[in-house]
Amino acid sequence: MSVGAHDHLEDTHGRQVRLYPGDVVAGAFGNRYATDYYEGYLPTGTVAHMLTAGGVVGQVASAHARRAEPTVLEVLGLLADPAGRPLSLDGYAMPAPAPGRPELGTYVVVGSSMGAGKTTTASALVRGWSSAGLRVGAGKVTGSGSGKDRWMYQDAGASEIVDFLDFGMPSTFGYPPQRLHATMVGIRDALVERGASVVVLEIADGLLQEETRGLAAGLAGFADGVVLAVADALSAVAGVGIMADLGTPVRAVSGLLTASPLASREAEAATGLPVLSPAELIAGGALELLSGVAVPA
Incomplete structure (x- = not known):
């Protein structure tokens, strides 16, 4: 091992374990699509790269300049079952849950x-709804294997959390569209099956x-509302336009943009949509998105 950008690895509890040359680690082969980090694919030989701190292993094809x-x-070998068959996360995927729609959307x-x-x-959104006493389900639909996002949902108060890892994928980049759409629906259904009255799902990348x-093209008829997270006002205009072309309008804009009041006003004027910071979502904006829905007292 030659330690580079990833000098720590997450353990099953979320602890960042420091890596040293000579360490033996277990990971999962997968791809990665990260415009601000690595573009990576399945390795083809005995030399591979650590693509994520969560343990996704592949070969780096390109990297951000910084x-x-x-x-x-x-690569020392493949983990195998007692019969010698290589292990795959697919073999540990949860069964398809019964279809279900959350009461509050x-x-x-x-x-x-x-x-x-x-x-x-x-x-x-999780924090705003959970603070109001709602049972919130949260899920990450796509991305590369890591516990970081899951723990953020948990810390915010999510009652139930399900993500693409639970459906047998270490990283979703390169999987067929049908598999990913079925996973999105399955995550929602699993959260409802576990008692969530409102569900928030995050789709990775841009x-x-x-x-x-x-x-995003399959959200019409599935999502009761879409929130667009952007870094600047021009991205807000482009994102709202793309979603409109895909047949699913955006309900509100948030994200890094809201660190700037001036940029927020630009985006609000250009899109005609409410621009809500995370703090505003927590303070009441999340509940306002449920307008027209009977929210239990």
Whole structure:
């Protein structure tokens, strides 16, 4: 092992375990699509790279200019069952839950890019609803395996959390659209089956990413509301336009943009939509998105 950009690895409890040359680690082969980190694919030989701190292993094809060289791994072999068959996360996927729609609706957070504030926005929705006494289900539909987002939902007060890892995928980049759409529906259904009265789902990356755009095109009739997380006002205009073209209007704008009151006013004037910071979502904006829905006292 040659330790590079990923010098820590998450353990099952979320602790960041420091890596040293010579360490033996267990990971999962997968791809990664990260415009601000690595583009990576399944390895083809005995040398591989650490693609995420969650343990996704592949080969780096390109990297953002500010990222260090990847951590290099020597592939010692494949984990196998007692019969010698290689293990796959597919073998541990949860069974398809019964179809179900949450009483108070399904809300989906999409974004303009990585780092636009999607997870922070989704967590703010969770916090706003859970603080009002609602049983909130949260799920990450796409992305690369890591516990970071899951723990943010948990800290915000989500009662139930399900993500693509539970459906047998270490990373969703490169999976067929049908599998990803079925996973999105399955995550919602699983959260409802576990008692969630309102559900928020986060779709990774930005609307120009192929899998993200494909899922966004299937939100009509599925989502009761879409919240767009962006980093600037121009991205808000473009994102609202893309979602309109896909047949699913945006209900509100949030994300990194809201760190600037001036940029927020620009976006509000240009889109005609409410621009709500995470703090405003927590303070009441999340409940306002449920307008027209009977919210239990």
